[in-house]
Amino acid sequence: MEGSLRRRGFSAVAGADEAGRGACAGPLVAAACILPAGRRGRVPGLADSKLLTAAARERVYAEVVERAVAWSVVVVDVPELDERGMHVTNIEALRRAVGTLQVSPDYVLTDGFPVPGLVQPTLAVWKGDRVAACVAAASVLAKVTRDAMMVDLHGRFPHYDFDVHKGYITDLHTARLDRFGPCPEHRHRFVNVARARDAHAARVSAAGMDDDGPVHQSPTRVEISR
Incomplete structure (x- = not known):
């Protein structure tokens, strides 16, 4: 998917995803990631975080952090989630994750549902973490970060x-x-x-x-x- 966008002139394609939306405890974590061009963003073993073992996620996380053109993670704590509601804070967290990337993306892919308010053109992709490498990378960043926080x-x-x-x-x-x-x-x-x-x-x-x-x-x- 990123390859098709790059051929249309969008060289920096970001993926955004979150972890913890369906949990009843702990923070919500959103992440965004721009990967380099190449098969699966040149990250061996990259896949939807839910399809990886914990050990594999840790390995892929390290690869993503090392190889990404840019990445970001945003954490929203429980009081804000309770005060403002899950969907509102989820959308805002994804916007913040994209907005805090050190490299401004040309195009943004999100997992499952649209994220309004982004300045870039964007596309919501059904099961985006399985079909777009940058969304899969964001899912791993968010999941590994949140799991570590839950262990704490x-x-x-x-x-x-x-x-x-x-x-x-x-x-x-x-x-x-x-x-x-x-x-x-x-x-x-x-x-x-x-x-x-x-x-x-x-x-x-x-x-x-x-x-x-x-x-x-x-x-x-x-x-x-x-």
Whole structure:
């Protein structure tokens, strides 16, 4: 796909994607990437991050960072996600990721849905992380960054096993939410989190106890680019 755009005169094609949109805990991470011309952006093993093992993603991440013409990562923390809503913050994060690239792209490909407000011509590509190398690279940048952050959150909130499920809704995560209620890294706009919060508060109130859950340290918003 990038090759076709380059033949039409768009030499710097950026891909943008996010990780964590469907999770009920942890930050949203958006990334953008411009790869050099060549098969799969000259990154061996590049593929949609969801199709790679964790070890393969780490290897591809290192290759992308080394070989990319430009790349950027933007992190949106939970309070902003709860305040403004997922779709609004997701679109803005993708715009910021593209806007913070050190090389301005001529064209932008996004995964799945359009991102209005970009100054460049843009195209939303269904399953873009599987058909466009630059979108696949962005997906790897976002996924590896977010997974590392979720492992760090596990150290602060070990009750929830964030290092295992990365904040997505699984049976294990649901069991932890039901037992402990949400922590400050849970997204209260999600129905399951709100339900667990209310149930936990009711149990605490009925037992006449104080809720002495884990102490929260607000994360710092991160924007990384090259």
